[in-house]
Amino acid sequence: MVLHRRLEYGFNGYQVPSFPRASRSARGRSMFKTKAEDNQLCAFELLATVAGKLLQEGGSSQSPSHIEDERVQPSIHGLVRQEQREEEPCDPEVCDKSVSFSDLSLHGNDRNKYLKITPDPKHEVALAHSSIRPNSSFLEKFDHAVVVTGETRKEFVDFLSKTEGSPGNGKSCGNVLNGIERKVEYDSEKISSVINGTFPDIRNSEYPMEKDVEPRVCLGSNIEVPHTSFLPFKTNVKLVSKDDDENFSGCAHPCTGNLKAFRPSLRIGDRRIRRLLASKYWKIAPKLNDRKLHKSDMWHAFRNTKASYSRQRSQRNFAYRRKLFDRLLSKSVEGAHNKAISSKKSIIEDAIGSASQASLVASQESPYCSRDSRVKLSIKSFRVPELFIEIPETATVGSLKRTVREAVTAILAGGLHVGVVLQGKKVRDDNKTLLQSGISHDDKVDALGFLLEPNPSPASASAPQPMFHEDSPLYVTCDIPQHLARYPKTPVGDPVPLVASPDRTLTNEGTSIDNILDAVPSPIDTTAVKTAQDCRALVATPTSVEPLAAIPLHRKSRQSKLAQRRIRRPFSxxxxxxxxxxxxxxxxxxxxxxxxxxxxxxxxxxxxxxxxxxxxxxxxxxxxxxxxxxxxxxxxxxxxxxxxxxxxxxxxxxxxxxxxxxxxxxxxxxxxxx
DNA sequence: ATTAGGG
DNA sequence: CCCTAAT
The missing domain is CATH 1.10.246.220 (Serum Albumin; Chain A, Domain 1)
Structure with a gap:
């Protein structure tokens, strides 16, 4: 099943020369010193230009000629305007964004480099060298990755040598590389000729292509390939679907039948890919209430509704959510009407909302249109402070549940404080207004969380703990202390309805919970007892909440990347x-x-x-x-x-x-x- | 799995 | 604390 979709535009035939490896001591310091390195720099920027063009091409229906004036700093104005006409009005702030070289930044390490284009604060596109393995972790960070592939180093080097030199009507652009401002000379004519495909065509020249380059065209889904004729290179476009786990499916799927999609006349898919790209990159979450829904729109809403506490967290959650989202959606009935879809969306949100720790879900009608001065919140679940439970391996699951329940009631009995967490920070000042704290702000509402704290009574924190034992205020012992086991977020209620009746649908349009359950581990993982995991937060779900809210996020076996952040435990x-x-x-x-x-x-x-x-x-x-x-x-x-x-x-x-x-x-x- | 470093 | 490259 396609859970994650990624577009890769392979520039087959040119290879960015690999970067010289800096010595270990010099790690992270000045790169790009020699001429060759400048070449590489140039290469990256050139490629980025092409990438920008490519993206632009994907989004704009105007003729390529309008690029003429903006070739050095490709703009996406055309794209946005286009989308504006076709779809709905978008955020003017986004409309004004354009991709310029200053938006490009180089990342990676000595060996692996990739170029990041950030059209706006919410979107990133990566341009990378082929030596980066497709399942390399950094790719996870991007919605889409433009990957430069290619086998023929010589060609590229030669190409670069043609590109540099003769300043011509060189244009100077600022560029940020590793935080260092640089000026780079561009031969704008050559660059534009590259963009327009009129650069001396190396394809037919004395540089034969690598013959045994594996075919890179692989259409893993039903999205057609965009028109890429402006590229001067022998280009390949591959659309790769990423499967559930590590299986980067590349050409794993039999794809011979799809090869035809790569023929010169690639008009067909243009429009679809355009929309896809455009909405994925440059549109803010649309208003979901009053218009036809696209998958990408829903994804945006989905993604934006549940902001995480920290950027890193959100990055990690991103892939997970994306997967879950796609997965759920791919099972949904194609022709479902809007209402059905939006209610589905709310289900997803519910599931994710509590699965991750952003435990507050802005109520369905509020997220995008809280025009009035009221802040509408609906709390789906609370975070409960960390619990430690010691329980013998031989204990039954039932006794584990009991222990947990007792632990939780113990907390609750001691009196409760409610903590408010906004974007990862505790809001301590009780006298501030919501407005002052920023809670009223639309896009912050979804970064809001509540947590239950035990009343700061002097009772618990007094006893000096044994040195290397858990110094948590909440430490529950059950029978013989043998292993210190941590448990995944565990529903406090009876989880049976969740697991035992996976068929139970929350709505009537055919999305069954088991889709979700597929993606999340069963609440009680008995093996957890043996393996002492590092995930130990406990989520208590208030009574009013529906069963879904109790699904834990943590995945034990695979996808451990998405594991929950460990709680802070200061050294004594x-x-x-x-x-x-x-x-x-x-x-x-x-x-x-x-x-x-x-x-x-x-x-x-x-x-x-x-x-x-x-x-x-x-x-x-x-x-x-x-x-x-x-x-x-x-x-x-x-x-x-x-x-x-x-x-x-x-x-x-x-x-x-x-x-x-x-x-x-x-x-x-x-x-x-x- | 460990080490080293940046964030 | 997390993330990741390199070893």
Missing amino acids: VSEVEALVQAVEKLGTGRWRDVKVHAFDNARHRTYVDLKDKWKTLVHTAKISPQQRRGETVPQELLNRVLAAHAHWSEQQAMLQIKQQNETSLVFTSNLIAD
Whole structure:
């Protein structure tokens, strides 16, 4: 099933020369120093230009000639206007956006580079080199990726050499690369000729194409290929569907039959792809109430309604939601009428809303049109503070449920506070108005969450915890403490209706819950008991809520990328002490050992955590005591941190110098030998 | 899986 | 804390 759809425009035949690998020490610093590197830079920008054109081509119905004046800074005005006429009015702010070189930024590392185009704050397009594996993680971040593929390095290098030089009527553009402003000379005529397809045609020239390039045309779905004749290259366009998991299906599907879609006359799909592209990239979530619905529209609404707490979170959720969304939709009845669709949408929202932690769903009518001064909220679920439960492996699921229930009631009994979280930050000032806090603002309403907090009574936090045991305020023990198991977000109610009656449809148009259940693990995963997961938040669902709201997000087996963010667990002084001691002994490069030596039975502290803690400790030690936050670490400890840090840094430096000497020795002796 | 670093 | 590249 196609869960995720991605367009890739392959520029077959040209390869961006690979970037020289910087030495490890120079990582992340100045690239693009030599002429060759400039070439690469130029290449990327050129490709970006083409990409911009391509996107523009996809969206504009005007003749290519109108590009003429904007060739160096392709604009999407045409596109937006076009869509405006055809569809509904869009946000004027978006209409004014255009893709210029300043919107391009280079990302990646020494080996893998990709270029990012950000037409507006909400959309990104990536342009990447073919060496990036299609399932490379960065691609996850983008709705669409324009991937430069190609096997023939020579051609490209040559192509570049033709492109550079002769300043001609070069046009200078600012460009942001890794935060460094640069000026780059463009030969606008050549670029435009590239765009318009009149550049000296390398296809027919002395540079034969790689013959055994695997066919790259693969239409994994029913979207046709756009017209790409403006490209001077032998181009291939592939439409790749990404399957459920890692299976980047590339040409996995038999696709010979689709090859015909790649013939010169590719008119047919133009319109459809145009709409798809346009709506995906440059349209703000449409108003869903009063018009025909497109899938992409729904996706936007879907996506925007449930903003996450942080950007990273939202990035992670993105893929998940996208999948779920597509999945649900692909099962929906094609001809469903608007009403049915929008109610379906609300189902999805409900499911996702509670599955992720953005536990508030703006009520159906409010999200896009709260013109009046009232803020309409409907809380679907609350977040409950973290619970820790200790329970023997041999315990039954039933007893687990009981334990959880007791734990939760224990919290509730102690009195409750309600916390308000807006865009990841707690809103502490109770006296602020909603307006002042920004809660009234439309696009913030969906970033709003509520959480239940135990009443800050002095009862719980008093007992000093054993050093490397959970120091959570809520720690529930059940029978023999053997393993400390964390549980996925678990519905507190009886989950039976969820699982046992997957057929239960919430509506009458044929979307059954099992679609959703497919995508989410069963609420009680018995294996969780054995595997002590890292996902431990517990979501309690208020009584009024429908069963769907209790579906946990966490996926255990696969898709662990989408795992929930771990809760923050500040290091206690005793932990810091142990860490310092271990590092004093073992050094800073052996976090695994540090973990084993000092934190072996603290399951929630990974070696990465320890390394991070050390990093912050070093930082803390360097700053003034006034700037420090959190539990105050004794100065004595911090001094030890500094000492150890200095000591081991020195060790490392010495080691490096030694190694350097060795290699240069070898080098010179080789020279002499020659 | 570990290490190193950036965010 | 998270994410990711590199090893």
